[in-house]
Amino acid sequence: MEKLKELIELISKDSNCKILEPNTEIIIDRKIPDDLDLFFRLTNGVSLFEREAFGVKIVGKEEFISTNKYLYPEDDVIWEELEEDMTNEWFLIAKSPELAQYISIDLTDQNFGKCYDSYLSTHGEEGMSEIVAKSFTELLWNLYHSRGKGESWYWNERNFEKIGDAFE
Secondary structure, three states, X not given: OHHHHHHHHHHHOOOXXXXXXXXXXXXXXXXXXXXXXXXXXXXXXXXXXXXXXOOEEEOOHHHOOEHHHXXXXXXXXXXXXXXXXXXXXXXXXXXXXXXXXXXXXXXXXXXXXXXXXXXXXXXXXXXXXXXXXXXXXXXXXXXXXHOOOOOOOHHHOOOOOOOOEOOO
């Protein structure tokens, strides 16, 4: 938890990033990882390097909903397929809509706290739902240290040690 506090302090001093004040009005009424709970107590989201090619926003409490609900309209036919799907327990944690890039955090007991690549066209597909971080703190650390630069997202870089797929 200290690492997360230090990271938020570091981000707060970076002129290329913006931290939003905590929102005490919205209560998350489900179990979330301790580091994410601390993040929401200290902030209501963070914008990281928005002017860079791979800038990203860590969502606040308002957008912390099932990624499926965020990506698919209520009347979409896909909901018939998703009725009992485990991806309903994947929650939006980061987004870069201009690039159709989303990152989900898993709230199932089995993979609690793992973060997945939820690119719009491959979200929830077996073999295409790469684990990009084992925890929220790791995700935030990696996104911050990539500084929004590079040829692609940090988990697509050659030196990233692959963790696995959400469906393994």
